[in-house]
Structures are given as structure tokens and as C-alpha cells.
Amino acid sequence: MGSASIKEIKNRIHSIENTRQITSAMQLVAAGKLRKAQARIEASRPYFRIIYSMLQDIIAKTGDMSLPYLEAKNPGAGVLYVVIAGDRGLAGGYNSAILKATYAHMQGRQVSVLPIGKRARDFFTARGVPLVDESFIIAENVSIADCFTMAKNICREFENGAYSEVRLAYTEFVSVLTQQSAAIKLLPLAKEEAAKPAVALDICYEPDSETAFKAMIPEYIGGVIYGALCESRASEQAARRSAMDTATQNADEMIDTLSLKYNQARQAAITQEITEIVAGS
Numbered sequence: 001m002g003s004a005s006i007k008e009i010k011n012r013i014h015s016i017e018n019t020r021q022i023t024s025a026m027q028l029v030a031a032g033k034l035r036k037a038q039a040r041i042e043a044s045r046p047y048f049r050i051i052y053s054m055l056q057d058i059i060a061k062t063g064d065m066s067l068p069y070l071e072a073k074n075p076g077a078g079v080l081y082v083v084i085a086g087d088r089g090l091a092g093g094y095n096s097a098i099l100k101a102t103y104a105h106m107q108g109r110q111v112s113v114l115p116i117g118k119r120a121r122d123f124f125t126a127r128g129v130p131l132v133d134e135s136f137i138i139a140e141n142v143s144i145a146d147c148f149t150m151a152k153n154i155c156r157e158f159e160n161g162a163y164s165e166v167r168l169a170y171t172e173f174v175s176v177l178t179q180q181s182a183a184i185k186l187l188p189l190a191k192e193e194a195a196k197p198a199v200a201l202d203i204c205y206e207p208d209s210e211t212a213f214k215a216m217i218p219e220y221i222g223g224v225i226y227g228a229l230c231e232s233r234a235s236e237q238a239a240r241r242s243a244m245d246t247a248t249q250n251a252d253e254m255i256d257t258l259s260l261k262y263n264q265a266r267q268a269a270i271t272q273e274i275t276e277i278v279a280g281s
Contacts, residue, residue, distance in 0.1 A: 006269060009262045013255055020251035026090065027244035030237045034176070037234035041173065044230055048223045055189070055213065055220060068210075069217050071188050074161030078110035080132065080154065082186070082225060084170040084232040085120035087139050094171060094179065094239035095119040098232075101181040102169040103127065112163075114150070116142055116229065139233075144226045151222030158187050170228035171235035177242065179235035182228075186221055 083102050085095050099120065112130045115121040117139035124131060136142050136150065154166055166187040171179050 006262065006265045009258055009265060013258045013262065016251050016254050016258070020248055020255070023244045023247040023251060027241055027248060030241035030244060034234060034237035034241055037230060037237055038173075040230045041227070041234055044223070044227050048220075048227055051216060051220045051223055055216060068159065068214050069155070069187055069189050072161075072164040073159065075164050077161055077164040078112055079106075079165045079167060080112055080114060080157075080163045081106065081183075082114045082150070082154070082166070082168045083116065083120045083124070084139065084168075084228055085115070085117035085123070086232075086236045087118045089119075090243060091236050091240040092243040094236050095123075097179075098169060098171050098181045099123045102183060103129075105167075105169070105183050114154075139229070142229060144222075147226040147229065148218065148222035151218045151220075151225060154187070155218045155221060163187070168225060168228055170232045173231045173234040173238065176238050179238060184224075186224060189217075 081102060083099070085098055089095065095117075103123075106129070112132045113120070113124045114133050114136075115124060115131060116136045118137055120139075121131065121134060121137050133150075133153070136146055154163075157163060158166060165185065167183055168186050169181070169183045172182045173179055
């Protein structure tokens with residue numbers, strides 16, 4: 001084996017070592033962001049549980065009284081999907097899993113999408129699905145205030161009859177190694193799901209239950225969206241950490257294999273030189 005082949009192997013080893021440094025650094029960054037995302041999930045859950053329990057309490061106490069958001073004003077209208085995905089790749093199957101699952105769930109329906117994340121926008125734009133708002137394209141920059149703004153707009157459009165149903169598609173964080181796609185219905189609220197409060201409450205609502213209920217729905221929807229955003233962020237970082245860990249291990253294996261080939265080629269070249277010297281003498 002010639003010196004050209006030895007040099008080529010050495011260059012490949014150097015290139016893979018550089019790539020390994022990048023994947024290893026990305027793994028560490030993802031691990032740090034994952035810890036922060038998990039903390040946000042735990043901090044946000046109590047608020048949503050209380051809001052939901054209060055909504056359940058109002059529905060249980062009002063009986064047959066007509067409350068807003070319990071049924072669509074225009075049953076023939078389309079369905080709005082709020083879809084949360086990532087802004088970048090290199091996260092394993094995180095983006096493709098939620099986007100493909102949501103697209104399959106949409107089939108046979110008149111739909112529009114409110115995308116959160118660049119990958120969500122690009123995916124549905126490429127398939128001709130109408131987008132209702134592109135104000136929240138950078139998922140990493142979406143704040144809790146943005147979620148409540150989004151919720152108010154959604155509730156207003158639902159009350160105006162623009163949508164018969166609103167669904168939220170996101171990635172549920174189960175564990176560091178497990179994330180699963182989820183699509184939940186935000187509106188209309190199901191009466192049977194709110195028959196019994198999860199927490200025993202004895203609350204007097206001012207000025208009345210219906211007004212309080214109507215005011216709390218956007219808060220509840222905004223809270224659910226923010227909670228789903230936190231779950232999705234944690235899922236993305238867990239998927240990226242796992243993908244970068246696998247990439248780093250693969251790089252280590254390639255470096256070991258190429259180092260062996262390099263040593264073999266170098267030894268063969270040395271042996272050939274000695275043989276030529278002996279033959280010449």
C-alpha cells in the first residue's frame with residue numbers, strides 16, 4: 001500500500017475526530033438544556049391542574065346551564081391543529097415522528113395549521129396545508145406570554161365559528177429514552193371529561209360562574225399549550241442527546257477501525273521498503 005493511501009487514511013481519521021468533537025459538544029449542550037426543560041415541566045404542572053379543576057367544578061355546578069366552549073358554534077367549519085416541532089435537525093426522529101403522525105391524523109378533514117417551529121412550517125407548507133399564523137415560527141423563542149396570546153386568538157376564532165374543533169399536536173416527554181407523539185383536543189371541551197373535579201373545591205365565583213368560566217378558558221388553553229411546549233422542548237433535547245451520543249460512539253468505532261488500517265498500511269509500507277533494500281543489496 002502506497003504513501004498516498006496512508007495519507008488518505010490519516011486525513012479521514014482527522015476529519016472524523018473533528019466531527020466527533022462537534023457531536024460530543026452537542027451532546028453535552030443537549031444534556032444541559034434537557035435538565036432545564038425537565039425543571040420547567042415540573043414547575044408548570046401544578047398551575048394547570050388547579051385551572052382544570054376549577055373548570056371541572058364550574059361545569060359540575062352549573063348543570064344544564066349553557067356554557068361557552070362546550071360545543072362548536074359552526075359544526076361544519078374546519079379543524080385547527082396547533083403543531084409543535086423543532087427549529088433544527090440532528091435530533092433523531094423527533095421532528096419526523098410528530099409531523100408524520102399529525103399529517104396522518106389530518107387525512108379526510110378540512111384542516112389548517114398554526115405551526116410552532118420551523119420544521120412544522122416547512123413540512124406543512126410543502127404539502128399545501130394552509131397556515132393561519134406564522135408569528136411563532138421560532139419555537140425556541142416562544143414564551144409563556146406568547147402561549148396566552150395564541151390561546152386568546154384561538155378562543156376568539158372558535159367563538160366566532162371559524163373552527164369546529166381545535167387540536168394540539170406535540171411530543172410527550174415520557175423519559176430521557178422515551179418520547180411519544182400526542183394529539184389532544186383543546187376545544188370544544190368535553191362535558192363528560194369534567195364530570196367530577198380532580199380536587200375538592202368550594203369556590204364562590206364573581207360575578208357568576210359563566211363569566212368566570214369564559215375568562216378562565218383562554219388561561220387554561222394557554223397553559224396547556226405552554227405545558228405541551230415544555231414537553232416538546234424536553235423531548236427534543238432528549239432525542240438530540242441520544243442521537244449525538246450514538247453519533248459519538250459511531251465516530252469512536254470508525255476511528256478505531258481506520259487507526260487499525262493506518263497501522264497495517266504503515267507496517268506494509270515499511271516491510272516493502274526493507275524488502276526492496278535487501279533485494280537491491
